[in-house]
Structures are given as C-alpha cells and as structure tokens.
Amino acid sequence: MTEQRSVIDEIPVSLTILVAFLALALACGVISPDGQRLLLFGSMHPGRIAHGEPWRLVSYAFLHGGLLHLVMNTAMFTMLAPMLERELGSLKFTVLFAVTAIAGAIGSIVWEGSPLHSVVGASGALFGMVGAQVAVQIRAGRHAMEFLGSVAGRRAIVFILILLAFGFLMPGISNSAHIGGLIAGFVLTLTLLVPPRLERDGIAKAAVAGWVALFLSLTAWSLFPATRWDSLYGRLQGNADDRPLLEGIAAPLARHPVDDLSTDRLRRAVIERFDPEWAEITSPVEPGEN
Amino acid sequence: MSRTARLLLVALLWCAALLPPALMAVSLWSPPAAVSVAWWGSRIAWNVLGWSAVAFAFAALVWPPFLPGLRVRARRLAGRMSTNKNQLRDALARLAHLETAQSHLEVARLAHQLGNARQALPHAVKAVEIDPELLSARFTLAQVLDEVGQRKEAIRQCRIVLRDDPDHAFGKAQQALGEMLLRDGQVEDAIAALTAHAKIHSANRSSAFSLASAYQRAGNKAEAARWFGEAARNPREGESLSAEDALVRARARGRLWGRGAPRPSADANGPGGQP
Numbered sequence: 263m264t265e266q267r268s269v270i271d272e273i274p275v276s277l278t279i280l281v282a283f284l285a286l287a288l289a290c291g292v293i294s295p296d297g298q299r300l301l302l303f304g305s306m307h308p309g310r311i312a313h314g315e316p317w318r319l320v321s322y323a324f325l326h327g328g329l330l331h332l333v334m335n336t337a338m339f340t341m342l343a344p345m346l347e348r349e350l351g352s353l354k355f356t357v358l359f360a361v362t363a364i365a366g367a368i369g370s371i372v373w374e375g376s377p378l379h380s381v382v383g384a385s386g387a388l389f390g391m392v393g394a395q396v397a398v399q400i401r402a403g404r405h406a407m408e409f410l411g412s413v414a415g416r417r418a419i420v421f422i423l424i425l426l427a428f429g430f431l432m433p434g435i436s437n438s439a440h441i442g443g444l445i446a447g448f449v450l451t452l453t454l455l456v457p458p459r460l461e462r463d464g465i466a467k468a469a470v471a472g473w474v475a476l477f478l479s480l481t482a483w484s485l486f487p488a489t490r491w492d493s494l495y496g497r498l499q500g501n502a503d504d505r506p507l508l509e510g511i512a513a514p515l516a517r518h519p520v521d522d523l524s525t526d527r528l529r530r531a532v533i534e535r536f537d538p539e540w541a542e543i544t545s546p547v548e549p550g551e552n
Numbered sequence: 553m554s555r556t557a558r559l560l561l562v563a564l565l566w567c568a569a570l571l572p573p574a575l576m577a578v579s580l581w582s583p584p585a586a587v588s589v590a591w592w593g594s595r596i597a598w599n600v601l602g603w604s605a606v607a608f609a610f611a612a613l614v615w616p617p618f619l620p621g622l623r624v625r626a627r628r629l630a631g632r633m634s635t636n637k638n639q640l641r642d643a644l645a646r647l648a649h650l651e652t653a654q655s656h657l658e659v660a661r662l663a664h665q666l667g668n669a670r671q672a673l674p675h676a677v678k679a680v681e682i683d684p685e686l687l688s689a690r691f692t693l694a695q696v697l698d699e700v701g702q703r704k705e706a707i708r709q710c711r712i713v714l715r716d717d718p719d720h721a722f723g724k725a726q727q728a729l730g731e732m733l734l735r736d737g738q739v740e741d742a743i744a745a746l747t748a749h750a751k752i753h754s755a756n757r758s759s760a761f762s763l764a765s766a767y768q769r770a771g772n773k774a775e776a777a778r779w780f781g782e783a784a785r786n787p788r789e790g791e792s793l794s795a796e797d798a799l800v801r802a803r804a805r806g807r808l809w810g811r812g813a814p815r816p817s818a819d820a821n822g823p824g825g826q827p
Contacts, residue, residue, distance in 0.1 A: 488583065
C-alpha cells in the first residue's frame with residue numbers, strides 16, 4: 263500500500279494521462295474506434311479548431327485510432343513519461359506534455375494545409391518526450407555532444423531516426439505532428455525547463471524569446487487561420503452580404519459574376535481559386551463515371 | 553558559432569515568428585489577399601527548396617571543394633560543441649586566485665579553441681606582458697590577432713617568435729607567418745617564408761596550397777601549378793586525409809582544372825602534377 267502511494271506521489275500526471283488513454287479508448291472503441299465519437303471527444307480537426315473549438319489542440323493527444331495505435335503509444339508512454347516526470351517534476355512535465363501536444367497539432371496543420379485533415383494520438387507529445395530526454399542528457403553532460411559518448415544517448419538518436427523513417431514509410435501516420443512535437447520538446451526543455459548553468463547573453467535571451475514568440479504565433483494562426491481558404495469560406499458563411507469580400511474573391515474569376523454566386527458556388531469558387539488540388543479531390547463525380 | 557551567425561539565426565527565428573501575425577494583419581485589410589499571399593508564398597518556397605536541392609547536387613558534382621567544405625564546417629561545429637567548457641571555467645577560476653603568464657595563456661588557448669578570439673585576446677596580451685620570453689604565448693597572441701583582423705601586429709609577433717625559435721611549434725609558426733603575409737598582400741615575403749617552411753619541414757598540403765597561391769599572385773604560373781599539384785596529389789597508400797586536407801586538395805584540384813593543367817598523380821617522392 264505504501265509503495266502504491268509513493269508511485270502515485272512521484273508520477274501523478276503520468277498515471278492520470280495513462281488512465282485517460284485507456285478510459286477514452288474504452289469510450290470510443292478499443293479495436294476500431296468510431297469516427298464520430300473521436301470527433302465528439304476531441305480529435306484534432308483544423309477546421310473546427312479555427313471555428314471555436316481550441317481545446318482540440320490538446321485533447322486529440324488522449325485519443326487513439328485503434329488497438330495497435332493504443333498499445334504502441336501506451337508502451338512508449340510508460341517507458342518515457344515516468345522517467346521524465348521524475349527528472350523534471352510534475353508541473354514541468356505537464357507543461358511539456360501540453361506544449362508538445364499543441365506543437366504536434368500545429369505541425370500537422372501547417373504541413374497538411376487542409377482544414378479537414380483530422381488527427382488523433384499521443385505520438386506528437388511522445389516525440390516531444392524523446393526530444394526532451396535528449397535535451398536533458400545534453401544539459402547533464404560537460405558539453406553538448408557528450409551524451410553521444412554513452413550508449414543510451416546514441417540509442418536515443420537511432421530510436422528517433424527509426425521512428426521518423428517508420429512514419430514516412432507507413433501510410434496514415436502524421437509525421438509532421440511527430441516532427442512538430444520533437445522540435446518543441448527538445449527546444450522547450452533546452453531553453454526553459456532545464457536552463458543552462460551559465461547566465462545567457464543577450465543573443466541567447468533573444469533566441470529564447472523568439473522560440474516563445476514562434477510558438478504563440480503559430481498557435482494563434484491555428485486558431486485564426488487567416489491565410490487558409492476555409493477562413494474565407496467561414497467569413498462568407500457568417501456574412502454573405504460582405505460585398506468587398508465577395509468581389510475580392512470573385513474578381514479573379516471573371517466567369518463568376520458576383521450576383522450569380524450562391525453560397526455553394528462561392529465555396530467552390532474559393533476552393534478553385536486558392537486550393538485547386540483540394541477542388542479536384544472534392545469535385546462531384548459526374549453521373550455515369552465510376 | 554560566430555556572433556554574426558548567431559544573430560542571423562535569431563533574426564530568422566523572429567522573422568518566422570512575425571510572419572503569421574503579418575499575414576493576419578493583411579487579412580484585416582483584404583482577406584483574399586492574405587490567402588493569396590500565403591498560397592503563392594508556399595508555392596514559391598517549395599520551388600526555392602526544390603531548386604536549392606538541385607543546385608546542391610550540381611555543386612557537389614562539379615565543384616570539388618563543395619563536399620569537403622561542408623565536411624570541414626561540420627567537423628568544426630562538432631568540435632566546438634564537444635569542447636569541454638568546464639576547462640575554460642576552471643582556468644578562469646584559477647586565474648582569479650593566481651595571475652601568471654601560464655594561467656593567462658591557458659585561458660587564451662581554451663577561448664581560442666572554442667572559437668572566441670575576442671575573449672582570448674586580452675588574456676594572450678596579458679600573458680605576453682607578464683612574460684615576454686614565453687614564445688607559445690606570443691604565438692597564440694599572433695594567431696588571435698590575425699583572427700580579429702589586426703594582421704600587421706600579428707605578423708610582427710610571429711616574426712619575434714621565429715627570430716628566437718625558427719622551428720617553433722614544429723614549423724607551424726613559420727607556416728602561419730607565410731599565410732598571414734599572403735593575406736596581407738606581401739606576396740614576395742610570403743613566398744620566402746613558405747619556401748623556407750617547405751625546405752625545413754617539407755611542405756604539407758596546406759602550406760603547398762598557400763605557396764602556390766602566392767606564386768599565382770606573383771605571376772609565376774609554372775611554380776604555382778607545381779605547388780598546386782603538390783597540394784592536389786592523390787593520397788599515398790595508407791594515407792588518410794583529414795577534413796582540412798581533403799578541402800585543400802579539392803581546392804587545389806579546382807585551381808588546376810581552371811588552369812587546364814594535367815591531373816595530379818600519386819607521387820611519393822615530391823611535388824606532383826608537373827606544369
């Protein structure tokens with residue numbers, strides 16, 4: 263009983279996250295989860311994030327897309343999370359998990375560029391933990407490269423490379439989320455969670471501020487994607503009488519007179535103008551074609 | 553990493569951070585313009601990236617120094633990252649308790665090794681002030697002065713070192729003097745210094761390349777080709793090239809190709825690539 267208590271005291275956040283993985287897997291379906299339930303419980307959906315559901319930037323990291331996904335991520339989580347939570351402390355570990363989950367979502371949103379590309383899984387945050395582990399080892403050494411002298415350090419690098427290669431080769435894996443989480447975990451730990459022993463000079467302080475600004479800026483862009491075509495569509499849905507906006511979209515399309523544009527045609531006009539590849543994918547199949 | 557490179561990286565980071573807010577500001581003025589800018593921007597960025605990869609592959613194929621140059625830079629970066637900075641901290645702590653020429657020299661050497669010539673300079677100066685007879689301190693001072701751009705003084709210090717010990721640092725001081733003179737535009741003096749180095753210590757690839765460059769600037773094409781040939785000679789059996797040597801060899805090969813000279817061959821007995 264005493265031992266159980268001490269484990270709970272030592273790694274409360276890791277245990278809570280682990281319980282959340284399992285509970286949400288049961289709620290959504292362990293073997294083959296239901297898409298609608300995943301959406302209900304908070305899968306990462308860029309279009310919905312941009313239209314008033316910001317929690318999806320984090321909540322997707324607690325959901326998984328099947329038994330294999332759940333088993334692999336849970337196994338990796340139980341290897342990495344307790345070690346890091348003991349190393350950093352529960353508060354810093356919570357910040358690490360949240361920031362790397364958000365960075366994973368941002369990576370996926372920026373790379374995919376589509377408002378409809380949905381993602382679930384803790385992989386982004388797990389890659390963040392691997393990056394954080396490398397950063398902790400770098401800070402523990404006498405110099406930046408010393409960790410490569412140890413077997414554990416070399417294994418960590420090989421582990422990252424294998425996982426990234428796996429992500430590139432296997433279809434249906436969002437490697438952009440992995441890379442986003444990995445960079446965020448490494449940089450966050452190296453700059454803020456385990457700071458250097460010597461005082462930083464002006465350039466180093468500006469670099470730390472720059473990383474924070476980049477993270478906040480990309481998070482804001484994910485919430486208000488002013489540069490993505492669906493932002494125009496959202497604006498049109500909100501205000502179809504916005505004449506300057508209508509003309510701005512329709513002007514390059516001489517064959518679409520403003521007065522003739524129904525909402526659906528407007529949507530298609532926006533897509534054709536700004537995302538022809540996506541228009542090709544979503545264009546309706548003509549009758550008789552298979 | 554130099555201060556300029558660090559500043560450049562921080563500036564790039566801030567540019568990346570300010571890009572989304574800038575586009576959001578554009579969207580306040582004209583939402584379609586913001587989307588257009590991002591759409592075209594991403595396509596231009598991808599094109600630039602693709603063409604950069606093509607240019608990279610082309611340069612690697614046709615310009616011999618390209619890959620060895622990358623290797624040297626990677627090794628220097630790894631060297632700086634794998635230098636134990638605690639040694640410099642310890643040396644500075646020892647210096648705070650006991651100020652001697654040796655302790656200043658140690659700090660100057662370690663800072664120089666870490667690529668921080670400006671930190672090394674005052675300690676090298678102090679070491680020479682305390683003990684003017686300490687030639688290793690004077691040579692370190694010359695190297696640091698050369699790096700911070702005070703070449704005349706660097707040459708003067710190097711000449712003092714060589715006056716008292718012509719073989720200082722196994723000929724490195726002689727070679728350094730020749731290269732400093734060449735960079736300073738004193739071509740004839742550079743040829744004399746590097747020829748003396750080649751006679752006493754037998755030319756290495758780097759000094760042969762410098763001597764060839766000096767002859768080239770002096771207009772002596774035959775001697776230039778001869779020494780470029782020596783710098784570009786193929787490695788002898790069992791000889792492994794360091795990253796720096798590989799770069800010098802590649803640069804010499806490039807110069808020889810530019811001159812239309814015959815390709816160098818392995819010659820164990822002396823300068824190869826006869827003009």
